[in-house]
Amino acid sequence: MPELSCQELIRFLDDYVDDTQPAELRAEFERHLEICPDCVDYLKTYRDTISLARGACAEDPSAPPPDDIPDELIQIILRSRPAG
Amino acid sequence: MVGLRKGDHDAFDSFVRLFAPRAMRIARRVLQNEADAADAVQDAFISAMSSIRQFRADCQLATWFQRVVTNAALMKLRSKLRKDIRSIDELAPAFYADGHRIGPKPAWAQTPDEILERSERCRMVHERISQLPEDSRNVVLLRDIQQESTAETARQLGVSESVVKTRLHRARQALRSMIEEELVVA
Numbered sequence: 001m002p003e004l005s006c007q008e009l010i011r012f013l014d015d016y017v018d019d020t021q022p023a024e025l026r027a028e029f030e031r032h033l034e035i036c037p038d039c040v041d042y043l044k045t046y047r048d049t050i051s052l053a054r055g056a057c058a059e060d061p062s063a064p065p066p067d068d069i070p071d072e073l074i075q076i077i078l079r080s081r082p083a084g
Numbered sequence: 085m086v087g088l089r090k091g092d093h094d095a096f097d098s099f100v101r102l103f104a105p106r107a108m109r110i111a112r113r114v115l116q117n118e119a120d121a122a123d124a125v126q127d128a129f130i131s132a133m134s135s136i137r138q139f140r141a142d143c144q145l146a147t148w149f150q151r152v153v154t155n156a157a158l159m160k161l162r163s164k165l166r167k168d169i170r171s172i173d174e175l176a177p178a179f180y181a182d183g184h185r186i187g188p189k190p191a192w193a194q195t196p197d198e199i200l201e202r203s204e205r206c207r208m209v210h211e212r213i214s215q216l217p218e219d220s221r222n223v224v225l226l227r228d229i230q231q232e233s234t235a236e237t238a239r240q241l242g243v244s245e246s247v248v249k250t251r252l253h254r255a256r257q258a259l260r261s262m263i264e265e266e267l268v269v270a
Binding site for chain 1 (some may be wrong): 091093096097098099101104105106108109110113114122126129130136150154165177182183184185186190191192195196197199200206209210211213218221224225228230231242249253256257260261263264
């Protein structure tokens with residue numbers, strides 16, 4: 001079997017990160033990662049990007065909602081209700 | 085839900101009073117400015133009401149509205165900064181004919197937690213997400229931020245699962261490139 005190239009690894013990196021590959025292909029990815037520091041760095045920064053997006057934007061559903069919403073804003077939103 | 089779809093005033097009143105506080109928290113975090121956050125929340129409710137008929141009752145109203153608010157806040161941020169949408173194609177990794185990547189850079193020196201500890205870095209991440217094209221941004225919001233499944237994301241966006249997978253991978257690569265532009269000095 002020909003060796004996996006960096007381009008092929010990066011093209012299907014989402015399947016590797018999301019762990020949706022067949023075991024044989026995953027093993028091939030891991031063999032490539034053992035010998036390719038550039039792809040190891042790409043994989044790390046790809047994963048870091050996902051963590052950064054989530055960390056910057058994710059809402060904690062267990063956190064209590066703030067109680068300092070101006071009533072004026074509520075009234076403006078209520079008045080702006082599109083005609084149904 | 086039925087009342088909201090029918091345009092019922094009382095249903096809309098309850099919806100606003102229930103969801104405005106959490107919406108304001110999301111918008112404040114992205115925009116870090118009270119007036120801009122209030123504008124984004126208002127935009128989000130208008131956007132939600134105009135698309136409520138497409139909302140599927142089998143997905144959570146809170147989750148759906150959270151994406152609408154985050155999107156509204158990111159769009160407000162981008163318009164305020166006068167930043168353009170970036171081309172996904174231009175941000176994709178490039179390769180030599182032999183399959184090696186062109187211009188690889190080292191991994192980032194800091195962990196995501198260390199990066200987000202600094203407010204200007206956190207803001208930078210918001211800005212870069214806001215510069216993704218809308219299709220890509222929605223997939224990132226649903227899959228990576230709200231951690232919905234590929235199937236649920238496909239259902240909410242009305243596209244196939246393979247489209248979700250392709251868009252997500254390209255969006256992650258583009259976002260990664262934009263963040264790298266900020267974090268790694270050439």
